[in-house]
Amino acid sequence: MGSITCQIYPSVSTVTYPTIIVTGYDSISAGTTVRIRFANLKSLPVGITDDITLGVSLTYFYYGGVKGYIYEPVSFVVGPTTAAINPISISYSVSEVSTNVVGELSNYTLSGTIGNSFQTITTHDFFVVTFPPYVFEGRFNLNTQALCSRASGNVCSVFGLASQIYIQPSSSVTAAAFSFTINKLLNAAYKL
Amino acid sequence: MVNNKINALGIAYLQKFTQYSPNASAIITSVDSIYGGDSGINYYFEFQLNSYLPEGGKVSITFPSIYISLFTVNSNCYLRADSQVLVGAQAYCSIISSSQLVIVPNGVLLSTSQAYYFTVTNITNPNMDLSSYKFTIQTFYFTDVYSPSVISSSTFSSPILSIITVKQCQLQVNLSIYNAGLPAQYQINIICPASIKQASQLKLYLNWNPQTTSQVCSGDSSILYSTQCNILNEYSQTTKMTYLSIYLRAISAQKLVSITGSITNGNQGTYQLNATINYNGFVYLNATSNQFYISSSTISGNTGSNGGSSSGQAITVKNANYPLNRNYPSIYTFGITNPQVIVSTLQILVPSIITQS
Numbered sequence: 378m379g380s381i382t383c384q385i386y387p388s389v390s391t392v393t394y395p396t397i398i399v400t401g402y403d404s405i406s407a408g409t410t411v412r413i414r415f416a417n418l419k420s421l422p423v424g425i426t427d428d429i430t431l432g433v434s435l436t437y438f439y440y441g442g443v444k445g446y447i448y449e450p451v452s453f454v455v456g457p458t459t460a461a462i463n464p465i466s467i468s469y470s471v472s473e474v475s476t477n478v479v480g481e482l483s484n485y486t487l488s489g490t491i492g493n494s495f496q497t498i499t500t501h502d503f504f505v506v507t508f509p510p511y512v513f514e515g516r517f518n519l520n521t522q523a524l525c526s527r528a529s530g531n532v533c534s535v536f537g538l539a540s541q542i543y544i545q546p547s548s549s550v551t552a553a554a555f556s557f558t559i560n561k562l563l564n565a566a567y568k569l
Numbered sequence: 570m571v572n573n574k575i576n577a578l579g580i581a582y583l584q585k586f587t588q589y590s591p592n593a594s595a596i597i598t599s600v601d602s603i604y605g606g607d608s609g610i611n612y613y614f615e616f617q618l619n620s621y622l623p624e625g626g627k628v629s630i631t632f633p634s635i636y637i638s639l640f641t642v643n644s645n646c647y648l649r650a651d652s653q654v655l656v657g658a659q660a661y662c663s664i665i666s667s668s669q670l671v672i673v674p675n676g677v678l679l680s681t682s683q684a685y686y687f688t689v690t691n692i693t694n695p696n697m698d699l700s701s702y703k704f705t706i707q708t709f710y711f712t713d714v715y716s717p718s719v720i721s722s723s724t725f726s727s728p729i730l731s732i733i734t735v736k737q738c739q740l741q742v743n744l745s746i747y748n749a750g751l752p753a754q755y756q757i758n759i760i761c762p763a764s765i766k767q768a769s770q771l772k773l774y775l776n777w778n779p780q781t782t783s784q785v786c787s788g789d790s791s792i793l794y795s796t797q798c799n800i801l802n803e804y805s806q807t808t809k810m811t812y813l814s815i816y817l818r819a820i821s822a823q824k825l826v827s828i829t830g831s832i833t834n835g836n837q838g839t840y841q842l843n844a845t846i847n848y849n850g851f852v853y854l855n856a857t858s859n860q861f862y863i864s865s866s867t868i869s870g871n872t873g874s875n876g877g878s879s880s881g882q883a884i885t886v887k888n889a890n891y892p893l894n895r896n897y898p899s900i901y902t903f904g905i906t907n908p909q910v911i912v913s914t915l916q917i918l919v920p921s922i923i924t925q926s
Binding site: 462464465466467468469470471472473475476477478479480481487489491492495496497498499501502503504505509512564565566567568569 | 570571572574575576577578579581582583584585586587588589590592620621623709710717718719720721
């Protein structure tokens with residue numbers, strides 16, 4: 378029940394791959410679907426296809442210099458990416474209901490309208506709220522108590538280092554006007 | 570984000586933003602002296618965080634600006650032994666600016682509900698009512714004191730000090746010679762209504778700039794802390810103030826303090842000298858002297874190399890020595906002719922090349 382730690386190891390040559398090692402998770406029952414999201418990884422250049430390898434190994438044990446895999450690495454293809462699109466504009470405002478003091482919890486209401494060419498936001502899509510840098514500095518685990526009204530189970534996916542919250546709507550959003558709340562979000566660790 | 574692409578984008582402004590909390594608290598539990606102006610005083614502090622402080626953060630205490638720089642008075646800061654045991658050996662207290670100290674956990678997670686204690690040494694009490702001056706405690710997220718990462722900030726009261734008023738002493742200055750520009754023995758007699766602290770400095774302000782002084786004063790050894798007495802300058806705004814500096818021993822109230830020093834008289838005029846007595850820069854006694862008059866009738870008579878004579882302004886000095894042999898004991902006879910003033914004191918300046926036999 379601790380917090381999950383992700384460590385990123387950048388590539389140091391053409392034959393070493395950048396690696397992310399995730400530790401600190403609880404035991405996972407067989408047959409469970411596990412989703413791990415990483416925020417702020419850069420996407421591939423346009424038109425490039427590559428593959429990502431994922432495996433599960435014992436972190437602290439080595440057998441004869443060979444890392445002991447529990448699950449052999451498997452590859453899956455990512456890309457190709459397509460050209461960037463020009464996002465349509467969203468006009469919205471945020472109302473804050475709190476004393477806005479370090480260490481306390483704040484409630485936010487985001488209301489606005491998505492501009493022309495509105496597309497339905499399905500349950501596979503996201504509202505992403507990016508806060509100013511350092512807002513979630515520090516004790517990220519305390520933000521697991523945050524509640525996002527749009528999401529199923531009010532789950533907020535808070536990415537501390539990226540200062541982002543991903544909200545996956547529990548049902549499709551078909552209207553351009555929106556309003557949702559983020560409640561019990563821990564204020565910044567110090568005065569910003 | 571629709572179909573894994575950023576589909577729409579907007580910016581809104583947060584009306585309020587995170588402010589520091591008032592959670593951290595501190596008090597001054599005691600001070601070694603409650604008298605204004607006293608120096609070398611220890612201040613004892615207690616603080617409690619009341620909210621989370623990361624191991625890499627720090628606690629800062631800022632003194633009110635009215636205090637003399639902690640660097641100037643050579644203050645030191647340390648955690649009280651029992652608090653040091655609580656936080657471990659690596660945590661420390663350090664003075665980082667003229668008015669600020671920090672307590673650095675240095676990798677230790679401090680308790681939010683535990684009171685910690687520390688001591689700051691060598692503080693000089695301001696001699697004034699401090700009720701409007703506050704100390705500040707702040708906690709910082711980062712160790713870097715200059716990054717604006719305040720978690721919590723609150724103020725706490727300065728100690729209540731007993732203000733010391735400056736008392737008036739009686740000062741009588743007698744001169745051996747009242748001629749302008751001549752070196753004179755100044756006898757300084759001072760009686761104070763309060764006792765004088767050991768190693769206090771007496772400053773006798775001279776409103777002229779004397780050219781010579783023996784840099785030695787004479788007086789009873791129970792009075793003089795040092796026979797050294799220098800002519801020094803200090804500046805009040807841009808005004809240069811020259812004074813004779815004398816260090817005194819502990820002297821009880823109402824006791825006559827008599828010191829003699831050599832000072833060259835100023836120009837013609839009426840003089841009234843001011844004196845102050847301070848301990849470590851804090852003035853607690855002062856005095857204004859009697860008036861005295863310096864006359865302009867300086868009579869100079871220059872002698873020639875061997876028995877010559879020349880005229881001064883008002884009188885002529887004639888002298889003759891016998892015998893005239895080089896490096897031989899000789900009798901000098903001086904005579905004043907045409908005195909146009911009444912001579913009360915005759916001072917003969919003998920060139921240093923002539924030595925007493």
